[in-house]
Amino acid sequence: MDSSWQQIAADKKSHQLDSVPKEWISSAQSLPSEKTLNVIDFPQESNVLSALDREITESSVASLLSNLASSKWSSVQVTTSFYKRAIVAHQLTNCLTEIFVPRSLARARELDEYLEKTGTVVGALHGLPISLKDQISIKNIESTIGYVSWIGQFAKQNSVLVDILESLGAVPFVKTNVPQTLMWAETFNHVFGRTSNPYNRSLTSGGSSGGEGALIALKGSPLGVGSDIGGSIRIPAGYCGLYGFRPSYNRIPYAGCVNTMEGGDSILSVLGPLSNTLDGIKIFFKAVMSKEPWLKDPMVIRKRWSEEEYNLADHGNGKNLCFAIMWDNGVVVPDPPVRRGLEITKAALLAAGHRVIDWKPYKQAEITKNINDIWTAAAVEDFKRAAAPTGEPIITSMALQQDTEPLVFHPSDGGISAFELWQLQKKKRDLRQEHLNRWEETVNQTGTGRPVDAIICPMAPHTAPPHGLNKIPQYTLPWNLLDYPALIIPVSQVDQELDAKQPREDFYTADDRANYEQYDPATYENAPISIQVVGRTGEEEATIAMSEIIDQALKGAQSQP
Amino acid sequence: MDSSWQQIAADKKSHQLDSVPKEWISSAQSLPSEKTLNVIDFPQESNVLSALDREITESSVASLLSNLASSKWSSVQVTTSFYKRAIVAHQLTNCLTEIFVPRSLARARELDEYLEKTGTVVGALHGLPISLKDQISIKNIESTIGYVSWIGQFAKQNSVLVDILESLGAVPFVKTNVPQTLMWAETFNHVFGRTSNPYNRSLTSGGSSGGEGALIALKGSPLGVGSDIGGSIRIPAGYCGLYGFRPSYNRIPYAGCVNTMEGGDSILSVLGPLSNTLDGIKIFFKAVMSKEPWLKDPMVIRKRWSEEEYNLADHGNGKNLCFAIMWDNGVVVPDPPVRRGLEITKAALLAAGHRVIDWKPYKQAEITKNINDIWTAAAVEDFKRAAAPTGEPIITSMALQQDTEPLVFHPSDGGISAFELWQLQKKKRDLRQEHLNRWEETVNQTGTGRPVDAIICPMAPHTAPPHGLNKIPQYTLPWNLLDYPALIIPVSQVDQELDAKQPREDFYTADDRANYEQYDPATYENAPISIQVVGRTGEEEATIAMSEIIDQALKGAQSQP
Known part of the structure; x- marks a missing residue:
């Protein structure tokens, strides 16, 4: 209760890999040294991955879905392959927040059994593992968005998008890193630290969906969901060599996500997909639309694909x-x-x-x-209140040495x-x-x-x-x-x-x-x-x-x- | 320049009927006495109207459009009939603000000539006179919305809806009364005074589209456009026995209208139709949608009828x-x-x-x-600034004697x-x-x-x-x-x-x-x-x-x- 914010953060971080099988974790000596800046091809060489893992994780979204639907690959297999690669990606770039292996594999198994039993897929995303920006709530999992003060707040229910993705047969399998406050175009916070760009680790992966950027570039996820209020999908996508899509306001349901600056109804944050292949963007968007999200989120425009x-x-x-x-x-x-x-x-x-x-x-x-x-x-008041419970400082720079000028926001600005x-x-x-x-x-x-x-x-x-x-x-x-x-x-x-x-x-x-x-x-x-x-x-x-x-x-x- | 606000308002009001042919104006003695509360049937008896005027003004929107398209009735005829009845309605209930007879008849004549020449209608509302709530801008016409301070501000351009209505062949022919600030469910202001309910003039016609309510109930307009941020279309429609429709946010284009509380992006005012027949509601909505309003107003949802x-x-x-x-x-x-x-x-x-x-x-x-x-x-600050130039008071009650408690808004409330x-x-x-x-x-x-x-x-x-x-x-x-x-x-x-x-x-x-x-x-x-x-x-x-x-x-x- 009286722990310092540093202690609370360190404790949380120390348990991050608890649910990961040991054999998925690369030893320190097998990983590239810190001096190796370009690690984009490392996962293909990693001995954590089997040949099949490599084949699966190099596939396009359309190809994955096709092979899942035909039972060539099980969802357990596909989810495992991406999970293993996601852990490698995380060790290279620090891109993940929440990791929940047993839960995802259990869901994948359910989907496999359903397909075996009925001969039909659950939905358009049957069996596909999907990564989610940290703010997208999954029931019983934390969404700290990098605030130490929010550690221990487990979501009471899924966000609407997660409900929809699950009804489409997708398997949410990791959550990804963000900057504290979400209002930076880089990715660093006091809980999970900094995410780097896998093409050159001296560079930023962008933000605020920067964990998604690094993860997907390393093919640790076939499809991820970020959010964008000023570029937060597009910047990581651009910096990490991905496709990333910012839809218009209120087409993809946002309800139930954790957020900063809530109630600012004028410039809206939107959710959208990031992927290595453009087919992933279309498949995601069309699939979500098919579930009539306007019946679940009052802000969503009633308009079919x-x-x-x-x-x-x-x-x-x-x-x-x-x-x-x-x-x-x-x-x-x-x-x-x-x-x-x-x-x-x-x-x-x-x-x-x-x-x-x-x-x-x-x-x-x-x-x-x-x-x-x-x-x-009103951003500064919002940030201050979020950080107040533990007294963690509001981050005012994304520099490696936290002593430069604030960039996007100026927390000294009054409301x-x-x-x-x-x-x-x-x-x-x-x-x-x-x-x-x-x-x-x-x-x-x-x-x-x-x-x-x-x-x-x-x-x-x-x-x-x-x-x-x-x-x-x-x-x-x-x-x-x-x-x-x-x-x-x-x-x-x-x-x-x-x-x-x-x-x-x-x-x-x-x-x-x-x-x-x-x-x-x-x-x-x-x-x-x-x-x-x-x-x-x-x-x-x-x-x-x-x-x-x-x-x-x-x-x-x-x-x- | 140094006139009092009372003087400015009185001067404006004194010119209200300047463009109206004398024969359309009923003499005082031919009108019902002030004690006559129910005047709903008076226009049918008024000797200002011919038998044809009566037949036309008693027709449904669908019937009017059909007879206009077949050239049974010219637009000049239909517009004249409604104009005459609108003036009678105005003399009974004080429902109008801007009256511009020559301009409307000139437009009606153009439409008649076009139809005669080409054999085709300009659009789905060819030749139909339409009344507009005062805030809906028509180029070169004032939109005071009852603020004395806004007298003399002539619109530099049409609002987007007026452009669309004109492209559909409609003939805007009168603007209608509103409460000062627009944020009342009754209709009274210092410029144009109070609008009464034609079914019982001791009752309000509602607001803020209260001029529309009284006018259309008296069949002085076949179709009118109001706005609704809290009931301002529905209240006059309900109190005056009309059909009135409040669409969802951002389907009917609002751009270019004069308004109060601008920039309040959270609860949006919307435009919508009022009519004596339900066909008018559908015809209006479908016709406006057909003109792809999202290409003219950035707020409009891209969604066809x-x-x-x-x-x-x-x-x-x-x-x-x-x-x-x-x-x-x-x-x-x-x-x-x-x-x-x-x-x-x-x-x-x-x-x-x-x-x-x-x-x-x-x-x-x-x-x-x-x-x-x-x-x-922030409403009070908004209202104060609007009224400041002439020093006119902000109305704090709709009572006949302006000395009761404020109703909807409390101008003493700070922001x-x-x-x-x-x-x-x-x-x-x-x-x-x-x-x-x-x-x-x-x-x-x-x-x-x-x-x-x-x-x-x-x-x-x-x-x-x-x-x-x-x-x-x-x-x-x-x-x-x-x-x-x-x-x-x-x-x-x-x-x-x-x-x-x-x-x-x-x-x-x-x-x-x-x-x-x-x-x-x-x-x-x-x-x-x-x-x-x-x-x-x-x-x-x-x-x-x-x-x-x-x-x-x-x-x-x-x-x-």
């Missing part, structure tokens, strides 16, 4: 699309690898017969400021009045209207008779940066305010020659200069390069479909001589 | 529905006529082969308190912090979740295999009360917080014998006792009796369809011997 919209009925049936690339946001110019990712994409789309025009950024800095102002209206908040929200409404008008007006530039079909832009001005150096996520935040669905597609990796630093003289802003000065391809060695595909509010189906077109174009271009 | 949902695919295709009647809310027991309206409905539904069970009210008082707390978070507001909004989320769970659980009581198809309940504990005596609208507010679509259906009128006062001893609350003591059928003579049909979030199509079923059952029962 639309095959018509997926077939791009509003976008010329997917022929001769016109994409617009926002090369930079007018505030910070992206680093060479990020620019190269966009150039690769443009060339691939042109080669595939689509049009590509430029997107002129519109009030991006103002939008970013507005969203931050709305959050800081504002409800009236002042309303004025910010009114401003937000106007920004959304203006941006919508802007998009509609592009009908005059596309040559297709339609406005731009989707925007393509950077996910950040840099690839995954060193720990503590992630700035405000200004390339993801605006789409949260505008409520545009956005999907991350991996394109390449940092190349020391192709991405050499170029001389620059003129800078938009001090941040632009700082970002330029920070760039050195050696710092970012092996970091994944991604693009962000941005659709219009409510166009989840179309955004997935257009992302598939872009992904195919990229793959087609790569396969050219 | 669903014929499948209208056909009640989720409700057993409309056969053997199970309705649940909430006879009272556990706070204030409805007066005899209101109870009788529910009994008539129950009998009619049973006779039509549907099931009817009881709905146990759930936390109705707590829901009402939460919604009020959220509004008052709260953003953090406190978030806590209220978190509470709201929980209330919504609990209520959804409650509804789902009714699957065990219906005998249909489905949860209750719709709730039927009072719109208020009383019929239209005397001016100044409308209490907090506790029978409409909860559905705004829960975001349930709700449609008002007229059932009957107060009957001095059938609705005699009954002895009662026990009361839920002091409000319950006060309401009981206030009741006397003589006070409420001729007041319309209505019911409220409540669907589930996003079920606009199904709620309209079920209301049609209920309306048919009621009409079928009336036609029985």
Whole structure:
């Protein structure tokens, strides 16, 4: 009762692997040394995994589901394979929070028995292990989200999404790490520590769904669920070379999740999938929709998966699309690898017969400021109250040495009045209207008779940066305010020659200069390069479909001589 | 410039009828005396109207559209007929704000010429005059919403809905009266004065869309648009014997309207239709949806009109529905006529082969308190700033003598912090979740295999009360917080014998006792009796369809011997 917060945290952490069979845990000497930065291929070499484990964990979501449904692989087998690899991933990057092996395997066994007995699958995700960001509640399991003060709070019931995933036959099997407060684009907290990027462990895996990023990149999970209020799905997806999807507000049920800043009804956090393959994104979204989540979460929009919209009925049936690339946001110019990712994409789309025009950024800095102002209206009070019970400090920097300036939030900022908040929200409404008008007006530039079909832009001005150096996520935040669905597609990796630093003289802003000065391809060695595909509010189906077109174009271009 | 607010208001009011042809204005002696309370049938006798004017203004929306499309009646003719009757209605009840005859007739003429030339209608509402609550902006016309301080602010552009209505061929022809601040369930302001109920002018027409209520009841408009954040469409509809529909948040575009309490993103005001016939409600909603409003207003949900949902695919295709009647809310027991309206409905539904069970009210008082707390978070500051430029007082009572206690709002209440507001909004989320769970659980009581198809309940504990005596609208507010679509259906009128006062001893609350003591059928003579049909979030199509079923059952029962 009177333990220090450090003691409570250490005690919790010391029991983290209690449910893991010893043979799944790699010995210290079998693991890469701390100096080995790139560990992305290590699990394939790990002797914890059998050949079958490797085959299974390298499979796409569609392939897994097919082999599960045909009983080629049992759910116990698939869950075990991913669990073993998840533990390896955790030892490499510290990506997990809650681990509950017996419970998951028992559920997998039930599913296997059901299939054997009835000859039919329980649902569209039958037998598939799924990882969940720590905040997604599973009955009788903790959701600390990195607050020492929340240790010991076991969920009284599943979140609605977990109920739905289980009804679809999925097997939740691990929960994943987050930053304290959830409001950082990196992943570090006093309970579970820091998550690293498996492509280069001196870099962040991003945040706040940073545990998901590292875990899935290492193929320790075929499909994970994160949340995104300012980039928290897209940033880990982008930094870790994954597909990650931020749907519009209120399509995936959020009810029953633990969260910070609850009651802030204006800029909504949303749940969404991360996966190594794009099929995982679509399968997840369509499956969840099939369960009529609006009957379980009052916030969810009553709208079924639309095959018509997926077939791009509003976008010329997917022929001769016109994409617009926002090369930079007018505030910070992206680093060479990020620019190269966009150039690769443009060339691939042109080669595939689509049009590509430029997107002129519109009030991006103002939008970013507005969203931050709305959050800081009451964030500090919220954080303080959450941390108060144990007296744990609120983290004000993600640096390795916790002594730098606060980044995203400034906990010294006081709160504002409800009236002042309303004025910010009114401003937000106007920004959304203006941006919508802007998009509609592009009908005059596309040559297709339609406005731009989707925007393509950077996910950040840099690839995954060193720990503590992630700035405000200004390339993801605006789409949260505008409520545009956005999907991350991996394109390449940092190349020391192709991405050499170029001389620059003129800078938009001090941040632009700082970002330029920070760039050195050696710092970012092996970091994944991604693009962000941005659709219009409510166009989840179309955004997935257009992302598939872009992904195919990229793959087609790569396969050219 | 230095005029007093009284002078500014009087000047505005003195020009209200400037654009009206003299022959449309009834002489004082031809109008009923002030002592004549029931004026509902007066327009039919008025010598301002021709026989054709009477025939046209007595027609249903469907019939008007059909006769407009076939060129039996021109839009100039139809608009003129309604305009003339609207002016009579205005002279009887003071229901109008902005009147712009030449502009509307010019538009009607354009539509007539288009039809003559092309043989086709402009859209689904071709030629139909539509009345608009004062806050719905029409380019170059004022939207004062009763603030003297806002006189002279001419709209720079149409609200999105007006653009859509015009593209559908509708003819906006008058704007209608509201209470200052819009946050009252009665209609009175310093600019335009008070609107009365045409069934009994000692009673209120309700509010805040109270001008619409009086105008449409007198058949001065076939279809009007109001707004509803706590009952502002349903209360005038119910008090004036109309159909009125509050859709869920963000289906009908609100962008570009003038409003109070802007930026309060939690409990949203919505626009919706009022009409003398239920066909008007469906025609309006379906027509607006057909114009893809999500491409014009960023808040609108991307969801087309669903014929499948209208056909009640989720409700057993409309056969053997199970309705649940909430006879009272556990706070204030409805007066005899209101109870009788529910009994008539129950009998009619049973006779039509549907099931009817009881709905146990759930936390109705707590829901009402939460919604009020959220509004008052910053309402007073909002109101004060709006009124400040001219120094006009904020109205704190709707009584004929402005000296009673404030009713809905307490302008003495101070604002709260953003953090406190978030806590209220978190509470709201929980209330919504609990209520959804409650509804789902009714699957065990219906005998249909489905949860209750719709709730039927009072719109208020009383019929239209005397001016100044409308209490907090506790029978409409909860559905705004829960975001349930709700449609008002007229059932009957107060009957001095059938609705005699009954002895009662026990009361839920002091409000319950006060309401009981206030009741006397003589006070409420001729007041319309209505019911409220409540669907589930996003079920606009199904709620309209079920209301049609209920309306048919009621009409079928009336036609029985």
